[in-house]
Amino acid sequence: MVGKPGGALRAMSPLRYIDDVVSLQLEVARCNGCGLCVAVCPRAVFAIADGRAALADRDACMECGACALNCVPGAISVDPGVGCAQAIIHGWLTGGDPSCDC
Amino acid sequence: MERGSSLGRCRLLTACVELELTRARGPLTIGAFALGKGALATEDFRTDEQRVTRMCTEGERGHGDQRPGGSCCGSAAESTQSTRSASCCGASAAPSAGYPYGSATYVAGTVETPIGVVPQVSRDIVRGDRVGAWRVRWGIGRNDYRVRPGVYALGTPDAAAPVLVTANYKLTFDQLRSSLSGLDAWLLVVDTRGINVWCAAGKGTFCADEVARMVQQTRLAEIVRHRRLVLPQLSAPGVAAHLVKEASGFRVVFGPVRVADLPAFLAADMKADAKMRSVTFGARERAVLAPVELSVAWDRRMLLAYGCILAVSALDRDGVSFGRALRRGAPVIGAAWLALLAGGAVTPLALPWLPGRAFSMKGAVAGGVVAAGATAAFRRRLSPAARVALLAGVPAVSSYTAMNFTGCSAITSPSGVEHEMRRALPFQAAAGAVAIGAWSASRVGR
Numbered sequence: 001m002v003g004k005p006g007g008a009l010r011a012m013s014p015l016r017y018i019d020d021v022v023s024l025q026l027e028v029a030r031c032n033g034c035g036l037c038v039a040v041c042p043r044a045v046f047a048i049a050d051g052r053a054a055l056a057d058r059d060a061c062m063e064c065g066a067c068a069l070n071c072v073p074g075a076i077s078v079d080p081g082v083g084c085a086q087a088i089i090h091g092w093l094t095g096g097d098p099s100c101d102c
Numbered sequence: 103m104e105r106g107s108s109l110g111r112c113r114l115l116t117a118c119v120e121l122e123l124t125r126a127r128g129p130l131t132i133g134a135f136a137l138g139k140g141a142l143a144t145e146d147f148r149t150d151e152q153r154v155t156r157m158c159t160e161g162e163r164g165h166g167d168q169r170p171g172g173s174c175c176g177s178a179a180e181s182t183q184s185t186r187s188a189s190c191c192g193a194s195a196a197p198s199a200g201y202p203y204g205s206a207t208y209v210a211g212t213v214e215t216p217i218g219v220v221p222q223v224s225r226d227i228v229r230g231d232r233v234g235a236w237r238v239r240w241g242i243g244r245n246d247y248r249v250r251p252g253v254y255a256l257g258t259p260d261a262a263a264p265v266l267v268t269a270n271y272k273l274t275f276d277q278l279r280s281s282l283s284g285l286d287a288w289l290l291v292v293d294t295r296g297i298n299v300w301c302a303a304g305k306g307t308f309c310a311d312e313v314a315r316m317v318q319q320t321r322l323a324e325i326v327r328h329r330r331l332v333l334p335q336l337s338a339p340g341v342a343a344h345l346v347k348e349a350s351g352f353r354v355v356f357g358p359v360r361v362a363d364l365p366a367f368l369a370a371d372m373k374a375d376a377k378m379r380s381v382t383f384g385a386r387e388r389a390v391l392a393p394v395e396l397s398v399a400w401d402r403r404m405l406l407a408y409g410c411i412l413a414v415s416a417l418d419r420d421g422v423s424f425g426r427a428l429r430r431g432a433p434v435i436g437a438a439w440l441a442l443l444a445g446g447a448v449t450p451l452a453l454p455w456l457p458g459r460a461f462s463m464k465g466a467v468a469g470g471v472v473a474a475g476a477t478a479a480f481r482r483r484l485s486p487a488a489r490v491a492l493l494a495g496v497p498a499v500s501s502y503t504a505m506n507f508t509g510c511s512a513i514t515s516p517s518g519v520e521h522e523m524r525r526a527l528p529f530q531a532a533a534g535a536v537a538i539g540a541w542s543a544s545r546v547g548r
């Protein structure tokens with residue numbers, strides 16, 4: 001981990017989830033550098049480098065979808081949802097979208 | 103915790119409420135936390151026959167996520183207001199019975215504004231608020247704990263005072279009004295059907311159209327001179343800032359995650375630092391959420407499982423025996439509780455120190471340690487087959503329980519959870535089968 005650009009979170013917590021699984025994609029060419037992704041992300045996934053957004057800690061993403069929803073030029077894409085096993089089981093059983101049956 | 107038939111439904115909703123309460127005592131959240139972004143309460147919507155089913159988030163989220171009852175607009179609760187809300191609900195906000203909001207004990211007076219009097223809220227949490235918080239904590243009328251949407255004055259705000267937007271879950275509202283001592287601000291309460299900020303945003307009820315609708319309905323543009331709204335950061339999964347601007351003329355500034363950071367945020371010219379923006383999942387949060395998993399022990403389905411275990415244990419070649427049901431079945435139930443404890447309490451508490459990234463792996467390890475301890479403790483009384491059953495069964499159930507804790511955590515992504523489930527479930531099932539086979543072969547209690 002040392003030497004890799006990391007979010008504030010990486011330094012704050014030793015708790016990490018599985019690497020290389022999230023659906024988050026950043027198309028830097030379309031970024032206008034507004035920085036809203038940095039402002040809305042609760043997991044410090046983004047940073048602004050050279051006037052454009054960069055993925056500082058992609059594996060910290062929990063796919064809440066705040067960044068993509070607030071990215072006006074559409075540079076960010078993510079398949080948002082709930083990171084909950086019960087919700088996924090419910091989705092499998094009903095054939096619908098994952099949602100907790102509550 | 104929820105009990106009886108209501109349990110085993112929404113651990114996420116329970117988690118939301120539990121966390122809100124922790125934060126109400128410790129560091130406070132503007133967004134009233136919901137670990138697990140989309141936690142929902144569909145009862146909330148089922149009762150509302152007059153709701154408009156069109157998803158106001160259709161155009162916004164762009165992933166076609168049609169969660170049931172996720173309509174942003176058209177709550178019958180709004181019907182007492184005018185139909186100015188063209189942006190979201192159009193003309194369908196027809197008069198109806200409306201939602202009874204209960205007595206607004208939080209209103210302490212009124213303030214004069216260019217559009218007339220606006221209710222002024224109290225900064226004090228009184229006995230009634232505490233009783234209410236206790237009530238929803240135990241799951242009594244949790245989905246009926248709402249504040250009437252609208253604009254409120256906190257202190258004596260003027261036309262330049264900041265506008266803080268929040269959800270109409272009363273627990274959230276109570277935190278906000280009670281923890282900003284000395285600050286004069288306008289509170290714009292949007293209708294999230296009594297759901298906290300993060301859940302409502304994940305669900306799509308806290309969305310740009312709803313914010314714009316409340317701005318118009320309250321005639322906020324005539325109350326304040328500026329055109330700026332401070333939204334809780336955790337509303338961002340549901341609110342597209344640029345769409346609020348388009349629909350209402352107000353610019354959205356996302357504030358900090360925790361309400362405790364709001365004064366510092368406002369003082370720093372509405373700039374949030376990295377710490378203010380980050381969701382944490384520390385020992386305290388994990389400890390509070392552990393009971394959500396443990397409460398499965400008296401879940402309806404578990405009670406049924408206990409019955410089945412006892413019934414199967416009673417049977418033998420020479421007939422049915424009540425004594426044998428207890429002698430043979432009780433240890434199985436004991437082992438199941440041990441596994442729940444390992445997966446639902448030990449795993450959450452020791453989460454950062456257990457090996458592996460996947461919760462199922464962490465749970466299996468915790469279960470293995472607990473099972474090894476139990477095997478050593480009862481070594482004289484356990485046959486080799488019974489030991490195999492214990493060492494295979496406890497980690498399997500613990501792993502499954504820990505996997506379910508993903509929904510309570512603030513670090514898991516749905517892609518990651520699905521990834522680990524596809525790998526862990528076959529192992530959990532295989533270990534479970536080994537445990538059942540070994541127990542059948544064992545002579546414990548016969």
